[in-house]
Amino acid sequence: xxxxxxxxxxxxxxxxxxxxxxxxxxxxxxxxxxxxxxxxxxxxxxxxxxxxxxxxxxxxxxxxxxxxxxxxxxxxxxxxxxxxxxxxxxxxxxxxxxxxxxxxxxxxxxxxxxxxxxxxxxxxxxxxxxxxxxxxxxxxxxxxxxxxxxxxxxxxxxxxxxxxxxxxxxxxxxxxxxxxxxxxxxxxxxxxxxxxxxxxxxxxxxxxxxxxxxxxxxxxxxxxxxxxxxxxxxxxxxxxxxxxxxxxxxxxxxxxxxxxxxxxxxxxxxxxxxxxxxxxxxxxxxxxxxxxxxxxxxxxxxxxxxxxxxxxxxxxxxxxxxxxxxxxxxxxxxxxxxxxxxxxxxxxxxxxxxxxxxxxxxxxxxxxxxxxxxxxxx
Amino acid sequence: xxxxxxxxxxxxxxxxxxxxxxxxxxxxxxxxxxxxxxxxxxxxxxxxxxxxxxxxxxxxxxxxxxxxxxxxxxxxxxxxxxxxxxxxxxxxxxxxxxxxxxxxxxxxxxxxxxxxxxxxxxxxxxxxxxxxxxxxxxxxxxxxxxxxxxxxxxxxxxxxxxxxxxxxxxxxxxxxxxxxxxxxxxxxxxxxxxxxxxxxxxxxxxxxxxxxxxxxxxxxxxxxxxxxxxxxxxxxxxxxxxxxxxxxxxxxxxxxxxxxxxxxxxxxxxxxxxxxxxxxxxxxxxxxxx
Ligand SMILES: Nc1ncnc2c1ncn2[C@@H]1O[C@H](COP(=O)(O)OP(=O)(O)OP(=O)(O)O)[C@@H](O)[C@H]1O
Ligand SMILES: [Mg+2]
Numbered sequence: 001x002x003x004x005x006x007x008x009x010x011x012x013x014x015x016x017x018x019x020x021x022x023x024x025x026x027x028x029x030x031x032x033x034x035x036x037x038x039x040x041x042x043x044x045x046x047x048x049x050x051x052x053x054x055x056x057x058x059x060x061x062x063x064x065x066x067x068x069x070x071x072x073x074x075x076x077x078x079x080x081x082x083x084x085x086x087x088x089x090x091x092x093x094x095x096x097x098x099x100x101x102x103x104x105x106x107x108x109x110x111x112x113x114x115x116x117x118x119x120x121x122x123x124x125x126x127x128x129x130x131x132x133x134x135x136x137x138x139x140x141x142x143x144x145x146x147x148x149x150x151x152x153x154x155x156x157x158x159x160x161x162x163x164x165x166x167x168x169x170x171x172x173x174x175x176x177x178x179x180x181x182x183x184x185x186x187x188x189x190x191x192x193x194x195x196x197x198x199x200x201x202x203x204x205x206x207x208x209x210x211x212x213x214x215x216x217x218x219x220x221x222x223x224x225x226x227x228x229x230x231x232x233x234x235x236x237x238x239x240x241x242x243x244x245x246x247x248x249x250x251x252x253x254x255x256x257x258x259x260x261x262x263x264x265x266x267x268x269x270x271x272x273x274x275x276x277x278x279x280x281x282x283x284x285x286x287x288x289x290x291x292x293x294x295x296x297x298x299x300x301x302x303x304x305x306x307x308x309x310x311x312x313x314x315x316x317x318x319x320x321x322x323x324x325x326x327x328x329x330x331x332x333x334x335x336x337x338x339x340x341x342x343x344x345x346x347x348x349x350x351x352x353x354x355x356x357x358x359x360x361x362x363x364x365x366x367x368x369x370x371x372x373x374x375x376x377x378x
Numbered sequence: 379x380x381x382x383x384x385x386x387x388x389x390x391x392x393x394x395x396x397x398x399x400x401x402x403x404x405x406x407x408x409x410x411x412x413x414x415x416x417x418x419x420x421x422x423x424x425x426x427x428x429x430x431x432x433x434x435x436x437x438x439x440x441x442x443x444x445x446x447x448x449x450x451x452x453x454x455x456x457x458x459x460x461x462x463x464x465x466x467x468x469x470x471x472x473x474x475x476x477x478x479x480x481x482x483x484x485x486x487x488x489x490x491x492x493x494x495x496x497x498x499x500x501x502x503x504x505x506x507x508x509x510x511x512x513x514x515x516x517x518x519x520x521x522x523x524x525x526x527x528x529x530x531x532x533x534x535x536x537x538x539x540x541x542x543x544x545x546x547x548x549x550x551x552x553x554x555x556x557x558x559x560x561x562x563x564x565x566x567x568x569x570x571x572x573x574x575x576x577x578x579x580x581x582x583x584x585x586x587x588x589x590x591x592x593x594x595x596x597x598x599x600x601x602x603x604x605x606x607x608x609x610x611x612x613x614x615x616x617x618x619x620x621x622x623x624x625x626x627x628x629x630x631x632x633x634x635x636x637x638x639x640x641x642x643x644x645x646x647x648x649x650x651x652x653x654x655x656x657x658x659x660x661x662x663x664x665x666x667x668x
Pocket of ligand 1: 029
């Protein structure tokens, strides 16, 4: 689907399938079209072109009040003139639910979000976190097929945010409703979601499970947005069954899983900082490197001791700067930190190398199993 | 040593000499209360005099010197159709004009804040014209309009005229309230299954109601005491201000004070009710379970 506001293309020919019961995150920087996408699914924004399906039903032209979706708005949008009870009962009353049933369901919801006893409060007598829970209860009580959440934790402080992340996850697994969750916090998306769509400028850059996105980003943007990556340009020099050989401009040969390379002669390879092992090079250290290992030599530019780990910035002879996170495993203390200017060798396993090519083929595996009918399809 | 045994004696602070305020400072301290007192007196003296003289028992038609206390003015009033007639006319006109202008004005106010349409900027300016035009001009032009159209002038034409100038005030008052309204609340209502009408009834209207109420009170107040425009379009019907003006040319009878006092009391009640309803909305409730 596509959404245009005048000349601005907010969402650009985006396709997306969400499975039933899934915790799905839309992740991306500010202004990339996450809210707009969510609003098109909820029916608040007209779709310029394309369509939205809920299960098998085309809901593209249905108004929000006829869609089996409910939304937790960014600033909660609780009705200030109604009590907590009436806020939660609002959707039930629209469906002419009997009063007894309403009382039951509201009580159940308040228990679920751990706010029993707050029925008679007005929204302005609640803290931010409490308002957030009421907004959640107000949406969930309608038993929607899909719950849409637009940065629901954005207004909370860090501690409460962490706590609510756990709560949200618990509630979602307790009731088994599909959640589509918008956030620009990569850590939040990683810890909570079953799958993540990373968005940029109205398009999906990459879609997959958190591990997949982290271990095998397919674009520079994803590699940089989710955590820290070391990226180096290289030519493809050859390949066998398991590994492709890549030649850096300085001549060093490195290996990456063959499945990641798809015929493009020039690619960009990447490796995560925590995958690198750093060894101090002395005069007596030989050139011999284990054949199953990638190795790069360099010089320590900067070292910072952070407690659990030490962060190094290492420069290779051909000018690449690599970040390394070395776990402080040995009980040796700060004395073990390598000094600036120390010559070092960085080693890592070839299977920890990922490749970003100019033309990316299909993912090796993992994306195809969609045995269930997709629940949201846009 | 005794000196160390009583260290407090030496630590005691020197007594600070009391500084006498200068004459200038004392005067300046008096200025604000005196000024405030004078201003309040200026505002309320006429009303106090009006109320006092509504209980006067004057000898003739002139009600300007205190003769003695009586409640007769209040009792006799209701048996005099020449007074109750205009009063009832005024109430009818004010109620009808308030209802019409509040409804129309609210809708216009919503359209002006909510929707982009051709001529919106123009309309936003036009709305101010009735407020800015001198009443005497409006009255005269309305009269010539009604005469040239051959319209019979009675309470209906008064209502039409009042609606016309009330609408501007209603729009301006309501618009301010709607501008501060969070649209996400309406989206939330629709998200929860309310259609457009239910959303308006259950969410939009209750939330902009204080603005509408304020606008209605203002319209009622403007309508009930309008003299200039009403004079032009009244034909042979008489409203309360027209009656007061008529009798006052021969001296102010106590009935005028009585009606003035009654209106003042009603206004006080309205204000009290509004303040009370706002207070009630704000007051926090106790923690649950305590
Ligand atoms: N009503 C609108 N009119 C015009 N442009 C709009 C409108 N709503 C959104 N846009 C534009 O569409 C783009 C995407 O906006 P959107 O709100 O979806 O971003 P977002 O990813 O939710 O960002 P954020 O993280 O800041 O909330 C932005 O460039 C924005 O300026
Ligand atoms: Mg947004």
